[in-house]
Amino acid sequence: MYDLLIIGGGVNGCAIARDAAGRGLSVRLVEQNDLASGTSSASTKLIHGGLRYLELYEFRLVHEALAERELLLAAAPHVIWPLKFVLPYEKGLRPVWMLRVGLFLYDHLARRKRLEGSHMVSLKGNELGAPLRDAYSVGFTYADCWVDDSRLVVLNALDAKERGATISVGERLIDARRENGHWTAALDNGVRVEARVLVNAAGPWVSQVIDGALHLRSRKHVRLVKGSHLVTRRLYEGDHAYILQNPDGRIVFAIPYEQDFTLVGTTDVAFDGAPGQVDISASETDYLIAAINHFLRRPLNRDDIVWSYSGLRPLYDDGSLNASVVTRDYAFDLDAPEGAPPALSIFGGKITTSRRLAEHALDDLAAFLPPHGGAWTERGVFPGGDVAFDEFLAHLSAEKPFLGHALARRLARAYGTRAERFLKHARSMEDLGRDFGCGLTEAEVRYLVENEWARKAEDVLWRRSKLGLHLGEGQQAALRTFMAA
Template identity: 55%
Template sequence: MQRSEFDVVVVGGGINGAGIARDAAGRGLSVLLCEKDDLARHTSSASTKLIHGGLRYLEYYEFGLVRKALQEREVLLKAAPHIMWPLRFVMPHDSHLRPVWMIRAGLFLYDHLARREILPASSAIRLPEHPAGQPLRGQFQRGFVYSDGWVQDARLVTLCALDAHERGAVVQTRTRCSRAERGSQHWQISLEDSSGATRTVQARALVNAAGPWVGDFLRDVAQVQSKRRVRLIKGSHIVVKKLYEHPYAYIFQNPDKRIIFAIPYEEDFTLIGTTDIEYRGKAEEVAIDQDEIDYLCQMASRYFTQPITPADVVWHYSGVRPLLDDESDDAAGVTRDYDLSLDTQGAALLSVFGGKITTFRKLAEEAGDRLQQLLAKGSGAWTERATLPGGDMPAADFAAFLANMRAMHPWLPERLSLRWAHSYGTRCAQLLRGANSLADFGTEVLPGLYAREIRYLIEQEWALSAEDILWRRSKLGLHLPADSASRLDAWLTDHVANTTEAKGSTRSAFN
């Protein structure tokens, strides 16, 4: 916290900012990451939560992007098997939309554009004879199955920030970069925390990973002109009670040529999304509207036997995707690729335009290569074969890890052990150290949430509020009573005092 000179200051605590901070710190560069809110507070916790090549992008001839994303799927699955896992998708064939030959050709490309070691190839199926056909309307007789991956998106961001911190980076949440003055060799950067206190740091390079605010940051804070800009596209999702029992996800084609997904979610629910709508409001105020809820319900109801209505929606969320503006007429067709814009008219400024969660590691690696070359300091690329915190499991075998954890701690409730294993992976050892019963975890503040876990999230993962804990570090908010957030915030007020700790931001410590 007392350090005032850095090689790199990264602005933005979403997936790209956290990924770049991790990559740069691992190369030996001195790094500060600042985020004006909580980690993954905005776009990076509002995705469809897929690690995927993007099958539909083939229709827009985005072969390079799809290949890059397909290559990254298995890199990421090996890096964090606790928060990412393979998922099989079923595409029912609607004869009124894309023809069979087109789907077969697309899936052939999808299978062969990148090497696969973990994920199985696609195949055709007869829906009446397949478990995935059971909840579907009878008119859908044919279908296709292919592979992609699933990720706990907000936890991915947190783990990248944690890895960056453990490799030497300073991570400051609830800290806004309010001013950046450019010199010939260095930036003078003002950082303002949630109390209004300001300090100034110096950096040889400034990384603008502000997501939807990338243009605002350039104009208002760095006072730099750029020809590049992002296009804000709103994506909304709804969550309903579980619609089926099998483990498959669905990809549904719709008459407007868009697609939506229906995905098993948090054991008890089904996630349906997303929409693609041009957005012109303030990014921090994005919210789902009734038309989007109606649209997602209607499109899913075209396929499922059980009609889905707005009354069935138990939760919803929206995010703004800051996509690289390629002047496409169709919001759904705007490229999901990215551009790293390096400005060396004075101290270095690297701005991130666009991107998607699947390619964050590659984007961060490319940013790290540029920073290393520019600063003439640091070691080479390293993240391709590295695990994220908690992901260092033998053979990346989550099932074996979970079985061993349960055998060693048979007193752990099954649901709790599964949630902890998926959230923390091998870091569960820190939570379980010295514990022989649930009583050793302290107060059960909410059902399944104990004081020991809260302490871990505050001390290790920058959590401060009930929203951080219930909706980003976990999705416990979906499973608990409606008043849980207010109850947890009250408990935090009674048991936690704000402090400033070496790990980074305005943090909290137990009384």
């Protein structure tokens, strides 16, 4: 008998599993595909307060997100790091005074210790303005954070497992019923699981789980919104990102990505179909290209696009007509008839607020659970994040000089101090086994299979890493053959 059965291996489900296991509760999480295989790996890769949300008067959400930004930066310095944003001033859109007020609020809605504040800057004669057309002479800078989104999900799951949780990947919930004061759930592999509390963190599938497997009804509904991104050849030099205002009121980001590329996104398109795999449309591609070409000197065309990805955001349906203004806040639906085991369904949420969402969920469920410890994740560190990144990179480079700077940096970014678990006894690259390309060795792949639930080459290439952008077709085929064996 588990205390909690969690459905869904995205960032919300894994964050709840981590928090609950750290409180001493028994936890089982089931994910039908791979960890972070849905919305959580299809984000814009930002830990941010959401500057645009201030226009929607979402002050509580922005405050919470800004506070979480500081906590997460300290807890996972290997997969989260500061990123400078440049906001060019566009005549005829938001006036200068409005931008100043918005950025002032962004600087002060929550305590800020690790990130610099906003500034008005000249865009002439420096690298910040060099990629922009001559029409843009002034702008603003501010700081948010970059995150390797799918790795953050895996780190939540890994921390949960090491605190006693059972993480089951490739298992789908078929049916769950209330029996004898607890939930009895049937999985597609024939396994039956009993739990005191059931948490539905299925993301885009949350309503399907409520209506189908759980046989419940909810007054709350999910609103699916498709967000698409382009990955292009690098569009400009420098480590800064751009936040670009569009005439429709939305914004588009251009962000340095994987050293050689630029990430462009995102769109907001209402989606009425069944949740599942989605792809970017021609109109979304045109929209993103037009947004970039409105600002940058060097035109972006389709030949520059090397990859695209899309995801479905499972937003809480607050009745908004426009998909771009639907709230990014989260909402809970607690079904707890007197004397019956409860089910908590989660709508919406952001990667940035996933830790706080988990804490909030467990606080709401405390009365239905055995005595357990209190909230702890505000001070917790994620696996591998127990040392400053620059300090660990210097240590790793000195201890393993055969890696070279580029590979040492990639491994330090992906695993932090956990990289030592598969590098510990190596004195040369040959000691790590076959190299599939870009320093992806047998030792690293085995570590991912044995410790991070990787089952297929795609899990390694696109979620545990983004090496799918760098490895050729032959190298990827070799990895598929190796992992299939």
